[in-house]
Amino acid sequence: MPVDWHRALAVVAHPDDLEYGCSAAVAAWIREGREVVYVLVTRGEAGIDTVAPADAGPLREKEQRASAAAVGVSEVEFLDHQDGVIEYSISLRRDITAAMRRHRPDLVVTLNHRTTWGPGVWNTPDHVAVGRAVLDAAADAGNRWIFPELADQGLQPWNGVRWVAVANAPSPTHAVGADLGFEEAVQSLLQHRAYIAALTSEDPEAYVRRFLADSTHAHSSQFGGKAAVAFELFSR
Secondary structure (H helix, E strand, O other): OOOOOOEEEEEEOOOOHHHHHOHHHHHHHHHOOOEEEEEEOOOOOOOOOOOOHHHHHHHHHHHHHHHHHHOOOOOEEEOOOOOOOOOOOHHHHHHHHHHHHHHOOOEEEEEOOOOEEEOOEEOOHHHHHHHHHHHHHHHHOOOOOOOHHHHHOOOOOOOOOOEEEEEOOOOOOEEEEOOOOHHHHHHHHHOOHHHHHHHOOOOHHHHHHHHHHHHHHOOHHHOOOOOEEEEEEEEO
16 A cells, blocks of 8 residues: 555545454554544444434444544544445535545545445445545546635635555455554444444454454455455556
């Protein structure tokens, strides 16, 4: 992975996407003195079958803020698109472009935008729509003639996005070692207690440690046999 950058913006669809996807890398970056900001397209209000959206949204926002804090991220924003029915659209691109102009990152991180996680494992429409919009917004952010109304709001074009790193992609190209930030990643994912409780009856910490160990070794043969957070990297 590139190391000559200072600020990253992570844009994903739901609370917990980053914690299941790449928080060990985020923790390592924070330790190195880099800045990372989180932007969530939804509040995850449709994510818990036993909790109505009006209650789930605030609950999951609270869990996400605690989760971000566990890896050292203090700034978390929500764009308030509707969970479960995100569409790739001009409004989505505009909102993400605005976030990039607001935070002016060198590196943008998102989640897998491919139609599958791997052979036979279908991705969700929310992830696909957000990932695609992030890739397009990385170019939109620097084009003064796309979304000129953002400049009228004080958000001047930002052409400084140099890379987009896609976590959990089925065919990764780059990786960040997972060992340095692994324990922070465990504590970060554990903050999503209500969500985890709805997924499994397994002990939460046992579940989290097993999941993160499996995910950080999924592509280890490609990266020297070491535990790693893998990304598909796009350069601009």
